[in-house]
Amino acid sequence: MASLEERIRNLRKGALVLSLSSDDTRRNALIAVADALLSRKDEIKAANAADIERAKEKGVQPALLHRLAFTDDKIASAVKGLRELSSLPDPVGRVREKRELDPGFVLEKMTFPIGVIAMIFEARPDALVQIAGLALRSGNAVVLKGGSEAEASNRVLVEIIREATAPYINAEWILGIESHADVSAMLRLDKDIDLVIPRGSNSFVRYVMDHTHIPVIGHSDGICSVYVDAFADIDMAVRIAVDSKVQYPAACNAVETILVHKDAAPAFLPRLGEAFKAEGVLIHGDDETRKHIPGAVAASEADFHTEFLGLECAVKVVSSIEEAICHIAEHGSHHTDAIVTMSEESRKLFFRSVDSADVFCNCSTRFADGFRFGLGAEVGISTSKIHARGPVGLDGLMTTKWLLSGNGEIVSDYSGPDGKPFHHKELPHA
Amino acid sequence: MASLEERIRNLRKGALVLSLSSDDTRRNALIAVADALLSRKDEIKAANAADIERAKEKGVQPALLHRLAFTDDKIASAVKGLRELSSLPDPVGRVREKRELDPGFVLEKMTFPIGVIAMIFEARPDALVQIAGLALRSGNAVVLKGGSEAEASNRVLVEIIREATAPYINAEWILGIESHADVSAMLRLDKDIDLVIPRGSNSFVRYVMDHTHIPVIGHSDGICSVYVDAFADIDMAVRIAVDSKVQYPAACNAVETILVHKDAAPAFLPRLGEAFKAEGVLIHGDDETRKHIPGAVAASEADFHTEFLGLECAVKVVSSIEEAICHIAEHGSHHTDAIVTMSEESRKLFFRSVDSADVFCNCSTRFADGFRFGLGAEVGISTSKIHARGPVGLDGLMTTKWLLSGNGEIVSDYSGPDGKPFHHKELPHA
Numbered sequence: 119m120a121s122l123e124e125r126i127r128n129l130r131k132g133a134l135v136l137s138l139s140s141d142d143t144r145r146n147a148l149i150a151v152a153d154a155l156l157s158r159k160d161e162i163k164a165a166n167a168a169d170i171e172r173a174k175e176k177g178v179q180p181a182l183l184h185r186l187a188f189t190d191d192k193i194a195s196a197v198k199g200l201r202e203l204s205s206l207p208d209p210v211g212r213v214r215e216k217r218e219l220d221p222g223f224v225l226e227k228m229t230f231p232i233g234v235i236a237m238i239f240e241a242r243p244d245a246l247v248q249i250a251g252l253a254l255r256s257g258n259a260v261v262l263k264g265g266s267e268a269e270a271s272n273r274v275l276v277e278i279i280r281e282a283t284a285p286y287i288n289a290e291w292i293l294g295i296e297s298h299a300d301v302s303a304m305l306r307l308d309k310d311i312d313l314v315i316p317r318g319s320n321s322f323v324r325y326v327m328d329h330t331h332i333p334v335i336g337h338s339d340g341i342c343s344v345y346v347d348a349f350a351d352i353d354m355a356v357r358i359a360v361d362s363k364v365q366y367p368a369a370c371n372a373v374e375t376i377l378v379h380k381d382a383a384p385a386f387l388p389r390l391g392e393a394f395k396a397e398g399v400l401i402h403g404d405d406e407t408r409k410h411i412p413g414a415v416a417a418s419e420a421d422f423h424t425e426f427l428g429l430e431c432a433v434k435v436v437s438s439i440e441e442a443i444c445h446i447a448e449h450g451s452h453h454t455d456a457i458v459t460m461s462e463e464s465r466k467l468f469f470r471s472v473d474s475a476d477v478f479c480n481c482s483t484r485f486a487d488g489f490r491f492g493l494g495a496e497v498g499i500s501t502s503k504i505h506a507r508g509p510v511g512l513d514g515l516m517t518t519k520w521l522l523s524g525n526g527e528i529v530s531d532y533s534g535p536d537g538k539p540f541h542h543k544e545l546p547h548a
Numbered sequence: 549m550a551s552l553e554e555r556i557r558n559l560r561k562g563a564l565v566l567s568l569s570s571d572d573t574r575r576n577a578l579i580a581v582a583d584a585l586l587s588r589k590d591e592i593k594a595a596n597a598a599d600i601e602r603a604k605e606k607g608v609q610p611a612l613l614h615r616l617a618f619t620d621d622k623i624a625s626a627v628k629g630l631r632e633l634s635s636l637p638d639p640v641g642r643v644r645e646k647r648e649l650d651p652g653f654v655l656e657k658m659t660f661p662i663g664v665i666a667m668i669f670e671a672r673p674d675a676l677v678q679i680a681g682l683a684l685r686s687g688n689a690v691v692l693k694g695g696s697e698a699e700a701s702n703r704v705l706v707e708i709i710r711e712a713t714a715p716y717i718n719a720e721w722i723l724g725i726e727s728h729a730d731v732s733a734m735l736r737l738d739k740d741i742d743l744v745i746p747r748g749s750n751s752f753v754r755y756v757m758d759h760t761h762i763p764v765i766g767h768s769d770g771i772c773s774v775y776v777d778a779f780a781d782i783d784m785a786v787r788i789a790v791d792s793k794v795q796y797p798a799a800c801n802a803v804e805t806i807l808v809h810k811d812a813a814p815a816f817l818p819r820l821g822e823a824f825k826a827e828g829v830l831i832h833g834d835d836e837t838r839k840h841i842p843g844a845v846a847a848s849e850a851d852f853h854t855e856f857l858g859l860e861c862a863v864k865v866v867s868s869i870e871e872a873i874c875h876i877a878e879h880g881s882h883h884t885d886a887i888v889t890m891s892e893e894s895r896k897l898f899f900r901s902v903d904s905a906d907v908f909c910n911c912s913t914r915f916a917d918g919f920r921f922g923l924g925a926e927v928g929i930s931t932s933k934i935h936a937r938g939p940v941g942l943d944g945l946m947t948t949k950w951l952l953s954g955n956g957e958i959v960s961d962y963s964g965p966d967g968k969p970f971h972h973k974e975l976p977h978a
């Protein structure tokens with residue numbers, strides 16, 4: 119058995135083969151995976167049942183069991199997702215810029231797969247299928263580390279994907295790893311892995327960022343806010359606050375802090391108090407908030423830095439939109455922040471001033487998602503300012519190459535006082 | 549005097565002010581800097597003369613003295629560069645994608661300054677002006693560390709730029725640092741600095757990459773190659789090889805390795821031998837090369853991993869284009885690689901298979917440069933696969949925000965079996 123280092127190094131060849139493969143090859147490989155998931159469903163379900171049995175014995179929480187279960191519905195949905203991915207336009211070889219430097223001397227900036235990408239994610243077998251599918255569609259080799267509770271399911275799925283794609287991709291392009299020791303070893307291989315995309319708890323993502331020199335995209339905290347402006351439609355604000363908090367409270371794009379303009383507070387806060395009470399949401403309110411919502415507990419400063427990941431929310435009254443923007447800059451995590459307002463001026467100021475991956479107006483923070491954004495799917499949400507920011511879909515898995523085609527041009531001819539000038543003419547491109 | 553940490557943290561406010569400033573404000577600030585460089589030329593030249601005096605006492609090499617000197621010509625050229633930057637279209641607030649998720653529910657991906665960028669560069673006062681200009685045009689605050697030989701010039705230039713822009717940018721946005729201790733301290737401030745762009749020796753760039761958790765773009769090695777195909781025009785190949793090697797041998801985009809198809813070797817190599825002899829270039833050749841160029845010394849394996857940065861070159865005969873591509877994958881540094889060929893098939897294969905920031909056909913490797921590419925100017929050349937790759941101009945200093953404007957949409961309405969579908973309609977954008 120080859121060492122982990124050798125197996126990871128070996129993926130470089132898979133990345134090369136994938137980068138040279140045609141659109142049709144990668145599409146057919148995706149469809150082969152979709153077919154294999156259905157034809158080998160019994161193996162998948164047996165492995166998944168073993169994982170669930172083990173998790174129950176360990177006494178894991180119901181929410182985790184729910185995510186862990188790879189039911190018929192979820193398998194069907196994963197298969198559908200792969201078929202949809204196969205029908206998306208090829209992300210490889212797209213021309214992003216085209217410019218003539220001089221007549222017949224043409225520069226193009228073209229998309230190209232990144233190479234070898236490591237992805238670390240929670241115990242969700244459907245996530246493994248989606249992530250492997252995105253990698254295959256985008257021509258990247260992958261190292262996959264799923265949550266250990268799904269170990270047996272992950273192992274079977276990687277095997278099925280490898281076997282289904284072998285007739286199309288004549289090299290190892292997918293590798294599953296299982297132990298924390300493997301993750302630690304992998305994070306040291308900065309020559310062999312081009313990008314790490316970790317998902318998971320704040321502390322885990324922070325650990326990855328602090329223990330590797332491989333570029334990392336992802337997010338640690340998801341401290342999202344909704345600011346209810348002086349010019350908000352109060353009905354809309356309540357609906358958005360409730361959806362942002364309760365539609366899926368454990369998601370990174372769920373709201374944790376609600377900021378309310380003092381002029382909107384008397385109308386909005388009692389309504390919010392009732393709605394949150396009905397949904398079982400505990401409010402941590404500042405003094406001003408508690409005047410309008412007697413059931414709220416007193417908020418500490420720490421509450422405004424907390425990702426509750428459950429039915430709790432911090433609420434604060436602010437005296438201006440500027441105070442809200444400053445609060446978000448100081449307390450937020452640059453993930454997703456929304457304003458509710460009917461004022462075009464407030465919307466514009468908020469959009470310009472809030473420096474987050476996703477800045478919304480008059481809609482739920484929960485829309486921050488690659489599928490909802492129309493990216494096909496996502497491998498994660500990045501709060502990095504570098505490379506991909508926000509939901510990361512196929513585009514985020516691509517790099518670019520500059521391709522320059524000439525007829526014998528040399529720099530000497532373009533240098534010095536008598537050198538030829540460049541004409542730098544932009545050309546149309548697809 | 550505030551501590552370095554406080555002064556760097558303070559730049560966050562400058563970044564915010566810059567990000568909110570209008571295009572006109574940033575353009576006028578650039579023009580004010582250009583004017584101030586001319587009106588305060590005597591101060592600049594006095595400081596520069598002191599730097600040169602000190603460097604001469606230390607006995608630095610003539611090439612460094614040449615780069616260090618901020619002559620009237622170079623000042624005029626820096627001023628011209630700033631005026632050109634001010635006339636480039638605003639890189640802030642450009643819409644890169646626009647999509648309707650549902651009628652009236654519109655998503656935009658918009659460019660936005662990254663924030664606080666640290667740039668480390670060689671002892672060239674003109675580089676400081678160019679880099680500060682790119683930062684200002686793109687709305688980013690900067691920490692600048694120029695080569696210590698230019699310390700007095702750097703200090704005066706940062707002061708002039710700060711004073712000239714103060715009437716336009718009402719916050720500290722530019723900070724010069726000087727000592728290695730300051731650089732080490734800065735590299736630890738991953739919360740306060742969003743991106744580091746180091747230029748300099750391989751070992752220095754590698755040091756930066758290994759000692760920070762701030763994202764880094766740049767390149768360490770510049771091992772560029774020219775492959776002379778079986779179907780090359782031999783005259784053109786000689787001209788390109790000579791220009792790629794001798795036009796500026798110390799540049800990162802100068803050629804270090806020449807690969808020659810065996811069918812082209814008998815015609816090409818004797819001509820290369822003569823041309824390189826005339827230019828004083830020492831050839832490290834493999835056995836096959838030395839049959840055609842008796843004056844070549846025997847190449848070691850290490851020569852093909854070496855960035856000579858001077859008048860030396862490694863030359864090897866290969867038996868196929870595939871062998872050339874594999875050689876580049878194994879020995880190159882993914883910076884700039886060129887093929888010389890009249891075969892469209894060879895060009896296409898090379899363009900697809902070579903995974904470098906810049907892949908060229910029938911032109912000199914020396915064209916790998918932001919100005920020549922038409923990017924206005926460059927802060928450096930990146931071999932990273934993440935974010936900007938190749939010459940990094942204004943675009944590379946931008947991140948994006950997703951802006952989503954709705955009318956009260958909530959995710960609950962789009963969820964579950966009866967949920968509304970998204971229609972994901974692409975919209976035209978500027």
